Amino acid sequence: MPVTLKDVALRAGVSRSAVSRTFTEGASVSSKTRAKVEQAADDLGYAPSALASALSTGRTKLIGLVVSNFQNPIFLELFDRFTRELQDRGLRPLLVNLSGETDPEASVRMLRQYSVDGVIVASSTLPPSFARAFADAGLPVVHSFGRWTATPETHVVGIDNVASGRMAAQTLLARGYRRLAFMGGPESATSTQDRLAGFINGAKGPDTEVTVSFAAAYSFDAGRSQMQHLLATGPAAEAYFCGDDVVSIGAISALTDAGLSVPDDVGIIGLNDMVLAGWDSIDLTTIRQPLTHIVDASIELVLLAIEDPDRLPEARLFPCKVVERGTLRPLA
Numbered sequence: 001m002p003v004t005l006k007d008v009a010l011r012a013g014v015s016r017s018a019v020s021r022t023f024t025e026g027a028s029v030s031s032k033t034r035a036k037v038e039q040a041a042d043d044l045g046y047a048p049s050a051l052a053s054a055l056s057t058g059r060t061k062l063i064g065l066v067v068s069n070f071q072n073p074i075f076l077e078l079f080d081r082f083t084r085e086l087q088d089r090g091l092r093p094l095l096v097n098l099s100g101e102t103d104p105e106a107s108v109r110m111l112r113q114y115s116v117d118g119v120i121v122a123s124s125t126l127p128p129s130f131a132r133a134f135a136d137a138g139l140p141v142v143h144s145f146g147r148w149t150a151t152p153e154t155h156v157v158g159i160d161n162v163a164s165g166r167m168a169a170q171t172l173l174a175r176g177y178r179r180l181a182f183m184g185g186p187e188s189a190t191s192t193q194d195r196l197a198g199f200i201n202g203a204k205g206p207d208t209e210v211t212v213s214f215a216a217a218y219s220f221d222a223g224r225s226q227m228q229h230l231l232a233t234g235p236a237a238e239a240y241f242c243g244d245d246v247v248s249i250g251a252i253s254a255l256t257d258a259g260l261s262v263p264d265d266v267g268i269i270g271l272n273d274m275v276l277a278g279w280d281s282i283d284l285t286t287i288r289q290p291l292t293h294i295v296d297a298s299i300e301l302v303l304l305a306i307e308d309p310d311r312l313p314e315a316r317l318f319p320c321k322v323v324e325r326g327t328l329r330p331l332a
Helices: 005-012 016-022 031-044 050-057 074-088 105-113 128-136 161-174 190-202 220-233 245-257 291-307
Strands: 062-067 092-097 118-122 141-144 155-158 179-184 209-214 239-241 267-272 286-288 315-317 321-323
Touching: 005 016, 005 031, 016 031, 062 074, 062 105, 074 092, 074 118, 074 291, 092 105, 105 128, 118 128, 118 291, 128 141, 141 291, 155 291, 161 179, 161 190, 161 239, 161 267, 161 286, 179 190, 179 220, 179 245, 190 209, 209 220, 220 245, 245 267
Parallel strands: 062 092, 062 118, 118 141, 141 155, 155 315, 179 209, 179 239, 239 267, 267 286
Antiparallel strands: 286 321
């Protein structure tokens, strides 16, 4: 039979209410009583019921983690970081797969049914209105990798995608490339739109040419397919900013199959710096997103929003940097 709260109380020689208070966050209990209860619980192998705790405190400690692109390996890294950080804080992640979905209604309904304490929308493709739907439903929400604005409607944590696009263009120009190309992810994605705007701005010059195209998704297959299409319709540009590492790797695959060398014939720069990018067989020059800082800030903000539902929406941006590897020619 499972060990009960009553068993712990009998062994510790205290009341059941004293045991309950010991395992209730913020409840008042003397240090002597706490020590006896914890020792008794340890001796018996007792673990307090999460359901009972939720009923008494009104908090489930569930955090909805909403993700929209399971095809991109970067999200495996994010799952690892988010789930470990949440669990280390005594919280429980509830993962929601929104691949291909743009309507938040079903997700809002499901997360309300599970009585989550808060929601983290981890997506660079969904618009601000998506996260706003959770806030409108009374759920504390943070949009990780969301679109920056000076007047956010919900808490936003991420990078300045416009600045990142500008950084990519300046990196290519500094290496002497003049026929530049932007090959982004889905054209409708806010991250794609902002990276393109920054790239166009950063690439301005009297002797610079810029072409623009979009992959159907932030995925290897979409990047490979789009580069194959570009090669079939004309000569390759001197260098591409692919807007995402996995799209970049797909593009490199297509270039290699076409008999072109990276970086001798064509330069490639990505964005994210996922683990695969650093593998010797890929060696991708890329722009690093500080994932650890973004994850930590997202969890901190959702907890603050849970404690203070009236807290004004806040936007936290973290700087990126270029990681030099082997897919661009070196600086002169």
